[in-house]
Amino acid sequence: MSCYQSTYQTSIDNAEKFWEEVAKELYWDKPCTKVLDDRDKPFYRWFTGGELNICYNAVDRHVLAGHGEQTAIVYDSPVTNTKTYISYAQLKENVADLITDRDYDWDELTMKNKEIDCVQTVATDPLYILYTSGTTGQPKAGERTDPDTILWAEKHLNIPVIDHWWQTETSWAIVGNPLGIEKLPIKVGSSSKPIPGYLVKVLDDQGNIKPCGELGNLAIKLPLPPGTLVTLWKNKGRYYSSYLEKYPGYYLSGDSGLQDEDGYIFIMSRIDDVINTAGHRLLTKQIEEILCDHPDVAEAATFGIKDEVKGEIPLALVVCNAQTNLSK
Template sequence: MWSEKEDANGAITLVPTPIGKYQEDEDHRNQITAEYQELYRQSIEEPEKLWQEVGKVLDWSTPWTKVMDNTDEPFTKWFVGGELNACYNAVDRHVLAGKGKKVALIHDSPMTNTVRKVTYSELQEKSALLAGVLARYGVKMGDRVLIYMPLIPETIIAMLATVRLGAVHSVVFGGFAARELCTRIDHAAPKVIIAASCGLEPSKIVRYKSILDDAIAACVEKPKKCIIFQRRNVEVCNLSPGFDVDWDDAMCNAEPHPCVPVEANHPLYILYTSGTTGQPKGVVRTTAGHLAALTWTLKSVYNMSNDDVWWTASDMGWVVGHSYMCYGPFCAGITSVMYEGKPDRTPHPGQYFRIIQEHKVNAMFTAPTALRVIKRADPHLKVGKQFSTKSLRYLFVAGEHCDHETKLWSSKAFNVPVLNHWWQTETGYPVTAICVGLGIPPHELPKYSTGLPIPGYDVRVVREDGLECEPGELGHIVIKLPLPPGTLATLYKDTQRFLDIYFKRFPGYYDTKDVGYKDENGYLYVTDRDDDVINVAGHRLSTIALEDVIYSSKDVTDAVVIGVPESTKGDVPLCLYIMSPGCRKSEDELREELVKLVRQMIGPIAALKICICVSALPRTRSGKVARKSIADLARDKPVKISPTIEDPSVYKEIKAALQKHGFALSAPDPHI
């Protein structure tokens, strides 16, 4: 249920009514483990003391001389003077410790009907050889290497080989359009590009080499060489003599290269994320702080130990792939699963269950959208029940709001707690979570919450004037400086933009651009991006609050709510939804039910009247709904489609559906 909350200025906001055992327990604070309480206190009051200990999870070639240097905030430096190498910490040290035969990576691809297990020794051997190839073509410390590859082990080998030299990689989504790829090549100016011949989608082969050729032809910053991994079990491409290099041929003639130590604050990678201006932002992550934080969170947040198998269902082009498919698991010395396929179509909706059973997965991290897809395709688990998930202990979700119905269904389907947590590309690892590795029971996570701040993050919720909100009052989520190790250090080649975007609005704080509130016990509730809160007749209304109610209908399998202009109320909500398979109700009948449901659960102030059925919603490859572009379309503004959208054609259907329901749309059709 949702209830009204009046803030200090008299504005009324709808917020979830928290439900759970903790609310009734006056001693709840005492139930949170003493270990968490002390670590969190220490991280805020004595940060150097905490990170001094965390830094010891890594192997250093030169010890640091100072844990934290905050003389130029927000450009805080960590482990100053220390030297180390990322590939050494992810791979070599485990081999030297006698764990070379341990499986580091399990690659499961129903697309090619193959399962490949890569040991730590193989990762070491191949990353050292590829580093030798890169060095032969002039790559040295600080140079950039752009990686354009699908979800295959060679992508990770390419990342590790790059950082083995102290170079900086930039992974771009395999299959990204030539224009977007060109933008990233020109900005990063890589000395070498590493690419695959092709990638796979359920119904087609995506020819990466052709896209790459078009991108390079349009580039100003031409790479010196392109190393091409030929997917011989899928498709081989033609190479340009003298410019393109065959991966296998190069590796046969390579000399292994040793690890090159870099200073702790040396860049680890550049990861491009879409910007509000349409220009990509190159998030820069530094080496030591990020590796230390990831290694530590694998234990403290996710409760993973040496012999566990960890699965992150993500693409390498997203921060989740970097953090928790590659560097985190490998630095922690555990086994990581890489899945090349979809939740439902390659070839059936039982793939997630099959992988858990076959590889004895102990914890999984995915986006709520993947769970909704499985729920839609196999609601009664006719396929999923054929497999056992007894090895699984936790299912973690992040990346977007996880509605309560999907969470309940998934918990029953996988027979484990489904734990929502929250973080961003910029932070690189969780900001709030239930730290099960610190002994906090999973059931302590209240309904709708993303958990408590993990040690290191001083999370506040503030009003527009920067003053802190009362418990339950909706506001802007910010993080007090200094940010902990491993978060974004800057934006590549754009320091001023870095300062303007993240630190100008609320001086002394990092602006997350999200809104939400804290309850009396300190749990955070992330409700929307700060531009997704709509004002309906003076009431600030969270679109996610409405979506959560819509999802409670068994006849809806996917939905998005946005605000559209209305002459008397300012904004009114518009719901686009996808009808569940087998639903026998007419669109008019279901619309009336949804309107009634929202009125019952939230109240008439929500003013939901416009509910439109569509066959699909525009989602990014990480599963997020492209809310802003839908809202712009409905407001008759020009729409530029993000290149991360999986199926741009859905905009055409949405536009037609809006026009059918009386929206006068004259702006040009959305374009990429």
């Protein structure tokens, strides 16, 4: 069994023990009393009773361990042609005491910065709030990397392109090539395999597992691993109806895809990007890829329009290459 497969299988077969061991890598002000709290299913919580400070774990402890001069962040902006290296010690020094609901000038604040102690927080407290799409706070689309884009990038950048699939809601990759564990062979068009902690299934509308190679709705077996969303801001009901209600015991990702015989996941589109034409499920992305294979086509967009007989039919808009002779 490969290193990846062994690690992944342990995270699925004994998730509680797996994450208990991972959590030992952090500094805890107070250890948890329960690793996985499942008293309010399907609303799971991790490390109940534990107390820690994420800033201390991310920065302070590395300085105290003698790694203060090690680079923590590389700021590389091709827009401003700026490249800056920020060490752990600099991060610790450049802190500011902020009051909520106000706008500040960061450079001005850090010039008069002062040492601020880390505050213990409960492990189940919210760490941050993220908008799921722009500033609307309403769940919408993640974006698929199509094979042509990957091949183009590899050719012109002359480096391997490592694809992955994640969502704002998960905060970290669901599927990817786990280079820190083992580099997996790359399959163009696939985000590779599920990351430890994520049991991904391809389901039909009734919740049955689809055979290998068949398109379906991507769902993740509960509980989600630590670090993922626990609710929507002030809207627990919508969190349940949007993600948990359709498939009991699963988190509905909102994306469609398939899994091949080697366990590789292929993300195809958002569930609502599938066009139902006379009982056939047509993927907008697949239609667009076929259109873009034509030498005269630069870009294409496909969407469904109502049809009295077939329910929906696809309508495609294309942008031709500049060299295209439109008189043909």
